[in-house]
Amino acid sequence: MAGGMSSSLFRHGRRRDGFPPSLWLLPPPGALAQALQTLISTTLPKRIPGTVPDFQPHITISSGIPVKPGDDFKSLLAEIKLPDQPPIILFKRVRYGTALWTKITLEINKSTSLKNLAVACRAAIVPGVDEAKAREWVENYTTPAESGEQGFIPHLSLVYWDEDIHKPEFDSVRFGVHSDVTDAGVKCEDGWKGEDVDNVEVGDMAGWKGGKLVIVDTTQPVEAWKTSILAEREL
Numbered sequence: 041m042a043g044g045m046s047s048s049l050f051r052h053g054r055r056r057d058g059f060p061p062s063l064w065l066l067p068p069p070g071a072l073a074q075a076l077q078t079l080i081s082t083t084l085p086k087r088i089p090g091t092v093p094d095f096q097p098h099i100t101i102s103s104g105i106p107v108k109p110g111d112d113f114k115s116l117l118a119e120i121k122l123p124d125q126p127p128i129i130l131f132k133r134v135r136y137g138t139a140l141w142t143k144i145t146l147e148i149n150k151s152t153s154l155k156n157l158a159v160a161c162r163a164a165i166v167p168g169v170d171e172a173k174a175r176e177w178v179e180n181y182t183t184p185a186e187s188g189e190q191g192f193i194p195h196l197s198l199v200y201w202d203e204d205i206h207k208p209e210f211d212s213v214r215f216g217v218h219s220d221v222t223d224a225g226v227k228c229e230d231g232w233k234g235e236d237v238d239n240v241e242v243g244d245m246a247g248w249k250g251g252k253l254v255i256v257d258t259t260q261p262v263e264a265w266k267t268s269i270l271a272e273r274e275l
Contacts, residue, residue, distance in 0.1 A: 061105040061113075061259070061270060063161055064098035065127065066252045072245050073097060075224045076196065083224065084144070084199050087216045092199055093262040098254075099129070099148060099196050100141075102162045105255065113255045113271035120164040123156040126250035126275050128238050131228045134221055135195065136205045136214060143201040144217055146228065148194035148247075151237035155179070157275075158192050161253070200262065250275040 067073040076097035085092050128151045135147040148154065155178045162174040169177075180191030198217070205213060221228075227246040242249060253275060257268040 060103070060107060061255050061257050062103040063101045063105060063165060064254050064256055065101050065129075065157070065275075066096065066098050066254055067129070067248050068251055070244075072226070072248060075226055075245065076198075079220060079224050079226070080198055083220050084217060087213050087220065088199060088201060089203070089213075090201075092201055094266075095197075095200070095262055096266050097196055098256075099194055101158050101253070102166060103258070105165050106167060107259075116165060117253060117255060117271045117273040120161055120253075120273075122275065123153065123160055125153045125156070125238065127151065127154040127157045128240065128242060128249055129154065129247040129251070130232065130237050130240055130242055131196075131226065131247050132232075133228045133230050134198075134218055138204070138206075140200055140202065141197055142193070142195060143197075143203075143205055144199035145195040145197050146221075146226070148196065149229070149232050149237045150192075150194055153238045154194055155192070158194075 067076065080097060081094045085094075130149040130151065132147040132149045135142075135145050137143055137145060158178045159171060159174045162169055162177065163171045166174075177190075178192040198221075203210065225245045227243055229240075229246055232240065252272055254272045255270045256265055257270050258265060260268045
């Protein structure tokens with residue numbers, strides 16, 4: 041889920057309001073997907089003081105998809121003209137953000153293939169956004185520490201949390217998260233330029249190629265998102 045939502049909307053693992061559906065990219069089934077799910081569902085919540093919600097590993101490609109009665113989300117996905125090259129996902133680093141949805145994430149290298157996917161999808165599903173506007177949003181530099189309202193921040197969230205994780209009292213939490221991610225076998229590779237990532241042979245636990253696009257009914261509480269998929273399309 042993109043950031044920019046006030047943390048007052050989210051307490052003790054539950055959302056108070058719904059937001060329009062979002063378009064996610066899910067990893068393909070396998071060891072990486074299972075490792076990410078275990079981190080999100082089991083391992084990292086033990087590090088966090090208080091309750092945090094469970095959700096499936098995903099990269100938000102675009103949020104704020106409008107809903108009208110009778111919408112055919114399956115057709116909406118099918119009509120997206122996908123780029124010829126499937127997206128290359130390569131984890132960059134563990135990142136701690138200020139927005140609720142980006143509090144603890146795996147930052148994603150901004151590959152050209154991933155940017156092209158985001159442009160195609162955003163231009164197709166967000167009203168009033170053409171390819172030029174979608175490209176401007178995707179190319180704008182921002183990081184998971186920020187809200188994501190002004191640009192594309194490719195990341196895979198590991199924890200949704202209200203607290204300011206940068207406080208000294210949470211130093212042990214940050215240290216523990218890094219250890220848990222490493223122990224899970226997840227690998228991060230920093231230092232790549234976006235256009236070079238598409239030529240990388242991504243290791244089994246460092247990211248993936250392709251995946252599945254899903255439209256998720258994020259008007260539901262976070263706990264329901266796993267069973268709130270409105271449509272899906274394999275890449």
